[in-house]
Amino acid sequence: MAAAKHHGIDLDIRDFAAEPGEASPSPASLARWLNEQGAVAKGMRIKWRFLIRLQNTPPIVLMFRDGSAALMVRADPERGVVWLRDPLGDDGSTPVAVDELRLSQVWTGDVLLVKRRRDLSEADAPFDLAWFAKIVLREKKSLRDILFASMTLSVLSIFPALIVMQVVDRVVNYHSMATLVSITGIVVILSFYEVLLTYARRELTLVMTTRIDTRISLHAFNRLLALPLEFYEREQTGRVLGRYMALYKVRDFLTGRLMSTMLDMFTLVVILPLLFYMSATLAWMTVACAGLIGLIIVIFLSPVGRVYGRMIEAEMDRGSVLYETVAGIRTVKTLALEPTRRARWDEATASVVRWKLAAGRMANWPSTLVMPLDMFINRGIILVGAYLALQSSTGMQAGALMAFMMLGGRVAAPLVNLAKLLEEVNEVSTSLNEAGLVLNQPTETKALTTGMRPRIQGALSFSDVNFSYPGATTRALNDVNFDIPAGTMLGLVGRSGSGKSTVTRLLQGVSRNYTGYLRLDGIELREINLTHLRRSFGVVLQDNFLFRGTVRDNITAGRPGYTTDDVVRAARLAGAEEFIDRMPAGYDTWIEEGSTNISGGQRQRLAIARAVISDPKLMILDEATSALDPESEALVNANLQRIGKGRTMVIVSHRLSSLVDCDQICVMERGHVADIAPHEILLQRCEIYRTLWLQQNRHQNSAGRRRNDADADSLLVEGD
Template sequence: MEAARFHGVELDIRDFAAEPGEASPSPASLARWLNDQGAIAKGMRVRWRYLVRLQNTPPIVLMFKDGSAALMVRADPERGVIWLRDPLGDVGSVPVAVDELRLSQVWTGDVLLVKRRRDLSEADAPFDVAWFAKIVLREKSALRDILIASLALSILTIFPALIVMQVIDRVVNYHSMATLVSITGIVVILSFYEILLTYARRELMLVVTTRIDTRLSLHAFNRLLALPLEFYEREQAGRILGRYMAIYKVRDFLTGRLMTTFLDMFTLLVILPLLFYMSSTLAWMTVACAGLIGLIVMVFLGPMARVYSKMVEAEMQRGSVLYETVAGIRTVKTLALEPTRRESWDETTADVVRWKLAAGRMANWPATLVMPLDMFINRGIIIVGAYLALQSDSGMGAGALMAFMMLGGRVAAPLVGLAKLLEDVNEVSTSLGEAGAVLNQPTETKALTTGMRPRVKGALSFQSVNFTYPGAAIKALNDVNFEVPAGTMLGLVGRSGSGKSTVTRLLQGVSRNYTGYLRLDGVELREINLTHLRRSFGVVLQDNFLFRGTVRDNITAGRPGLTIDDVVRAARLAGAEEFIERMPAGYDTWIEEGSTNISGGQRQRLAIARAVICDPKLMILDEATSALDPESEALVNANLQRIGKGRTMVIVSHRLSSLVDCDQICVMERGSVADIGPHAVLLERCDIYRTLWMQQNRHQTRGQGTGPASMLAEGE
């Protein structure tokens, strides 16, 4: 934290979670965490003689054997000492001089280098061919070795053809056993080297493709997580997943056929000059046929691209139907919607089949037109070559013809492969465009990794806040003004569409393109680091999602490093302890996907426990009890007073009875604040609140007076 603070990056150690099985933080896990928090960190092992020469450098973190660490702030190579400072001590504490002998007793040899990320271009770079090329070119050393091995293999491919020529012209024609023995020895030696080089190249290609796949997967998933919630709310989940998976088609192309064809081109460069030396006529025929193949493929590129894009769109639509059906299977079953979903599936499948058939037929034309040329390269050349061999002045014997046929096939394959490679360009360009439609959306990366990290107390201030949802003509919030001190229990009420949930969205940083000023403890919300802001809040929604895993894993989802004591404290505060202890495995009870093995009230209380485990100073409950049965709602409401002590609570609810004990109740109407005050005051002076209260408590007011005084008495 001290090293990061030196570079202007404020961190919260509670956000750190060690890797599973780590007794103490490792340089790798610390570097991962720092990189996620907007810094650039790298763990490495350094010897003393290099460490002591590091002068005029920022603080360097030294990892100790007992799991602790120290900051190296200065080094003196002439005296052979470095100066260390305790990162947990005061900033002005005096560093301690340490020599090699004393340091070797506690130091692991690992250091952590930290600096501020000045350029976020890698994280937010456009997802295109140039980005893919940059990822591939990172493996320069491995690619260099692959190219060397490919060049050596290309040279070795010449020798089998030359050996066949020698066998026919010298061994068979002259019955030379000595020559056959010599050629056999050469074949064995060359075969051994060819096998060895082929294995080495395959191993290198496997390593390179694995590294590229890892970087691609990590980057793409991080970009997916960095997309704002607004994007997910306006896009179909099935289409997002379909477009995201398209990146793997691009990956397969770059690391598969493209790389293989590129490497085979070395064979072409080595063998083609030899073919022209052996017979320029046959060589030109081979090159001309391969060129015609490429021309035919180029002609069909445009029509193929249009048909293929239609096919991809149809497949994506079918994927959306499948995802929606599986995600909403409970609704499908309970409402007997199988025929409707089956009809949708049949229609989308028909579209996919229709466009697949069209794409197949379109691809069949160039494949058919190419066949005669391909057959001529493999079969016709030998006929022309035999004719040339019969000519006494051609100079081509039987051995040379056989050698040309062997080498000609190796030359034609890369040329034909290069031409057919263009067929994949349509699929790859379409897949790249689909993936870019998701991954090139504006992200929250800058907001998540930069900004202030103030200590949150919970004071809120809205000053002339206006907000309009994208594409909407009416403001969701219109000149909202109110202010509450820290520790206030604030209720938000109003009719549907009045702007209650929009207020909570702005507080969570889901939407930041509002006008006016929204301050948290006097700091404008848009200036606060978004990760710090959200981790300082506890949020409970109407329908909370629990991950597939244990009860303990779900409660500690936001803070994986917390202990079982923290879990029990949070469960007790949320009123969940009593039912967790009745479960078969207690806190290790497994929660199935969709939380099918627990009730709605239990799910809500687990969500509250998950929200309060990090002891947030501000909690948001957005219709957290509206879907509960009366008994569960009563349990949750009874715990709100305990949960609310020492923290600001923002509670959105249609049920006014659950907000009676709030310090302040803000009444929203058409995006504006109609009134704000305690329950008793609002009953007396706010017509909107009084009407809502009377509608919900009609059974209590029946037969009694309906004036403000009588309703005030009932409210009290």
């Protein structure tokens, strides 16, 4: 943190999560975390002789064997010492000079280099062909080795054709056994080296493509996580997944067909000059046929591209139907919607089949037109060569003609593959555009990695806050003004659409394009680091998602460093301990996907435990009890007073009975604050609140009137 602070990056160690199985943070895990927080970090291992030369550099983190670390702030090669400072000490603390002998007793040899990110990195740059090219070019060493192996293999590929020429012209014609033995030895040696180099190139290519694939997958998924919640709310999930998966078509193209074709192109550099030397006429014929193949493919690029685009669109629609059906299978089964979903699937499948058939037919035309030219390269050239040999006494011999055919096939194949490669450009281009519609959306990366990290107390202040959802004609919030001190339990009530949940969205930083001022402890919310803000909140929603895993894993989600005592304390505070103890494996009980093996009330209490385990100073409960049965709701409400001690609580609820004990209740009406006061005061002066209260407590009022009537009747009887 001290090294990052030197570059103006303020970090919170509570945001760091070590890799599973790590006793102490490793340079790799620290570098990963720093890169996520907006820095550029790299862990590496260096020797003392290189460390001592690092002069006039920013602070360098040295990793020690006991899990601690130190900051190297200066080095003196002449004296053979480096100056170290305690990263947890004050910035003005005096560094200590350490020589090689003393440092070697505690230093692991690992260092962590940190600097501030000043330009668009791979994680922030737009996903396009330039981004993919940059990813590939990062493997310079592997590319250099593969290039060398490819060039060598191209040279070796000449010899089989030359050997055939010698066998036909020298061995067969002159019956020379000695020449055959010599050629056999050469063939064995060259074959051995060709097999060895081919294996090495395949291994290098496999390693490089795997590294590229890993880097693309990591960056793409991180970009997916950095997209704001608003994007997921307005986009269909099936389409988002379909467009994201289109990225892998681009990856397969770049690391598969394109790379193999480019490697084969090195053959042209070596073999093509030799073909022109052997027969310029036949060489020009080979090149001309390959050029015509490329021209045909280019002509069909545009129409094939349009059809491929419609086909991918139809496939994404079908994927959306599949995702919706699987995600909502409980509704499908309980309402017997199988025929409806089957009809929708049949319709989507018919569209896919129709466009796939159209795309296949369209692609079949260039393939058919190319076939005669391809056949001429493989079969016709030898006939032309034989004709030329018969017409001229100085023409090519039989062995030379066979050698030309062998080499011509090696030249024609890359040229034909390069021309056919253009067929895939349409699909890849369409896939790249589809993936860009998701991955090139504005992200929260800057808000997640920059901004202030104040100590949260929980005081809230809304000053003239206005907010409108995209495309809406009216404001969701209209000049909202109220202030509450830290430690207040605030209830938010109002009719549907009054703006209650919108207030909580702004507090969580889900929507940040509001006007006015929303302050947390006197600091404008948009100036606070978004990750720090959300980690400082505890949020419980109406329908909380539990991940497939154990009860313990769900309570500690995102907080892997918490102990069993922390988990038990959070469960007890949320009122979940009693039912967890009754489970077969207690806190190690497995929760199935969709939380099908626990009740709604149990799921809500686990969500509350997950929210309170980090002891947040501000908690938001958005309709957290509306879906609960009366018993579970009463249990959760009973725990709210205990949970709310020492922290600010913002509770959104339609059930006013659960908000009676709140310090303040804010009544929302059409996006503005109608009134804010405790329950008793609102009953007296707020017409909206009083109406809502009477509507929800009508049965109690009726029972009270019946009791009053009964008392009056008894008095009349006694009077008689």
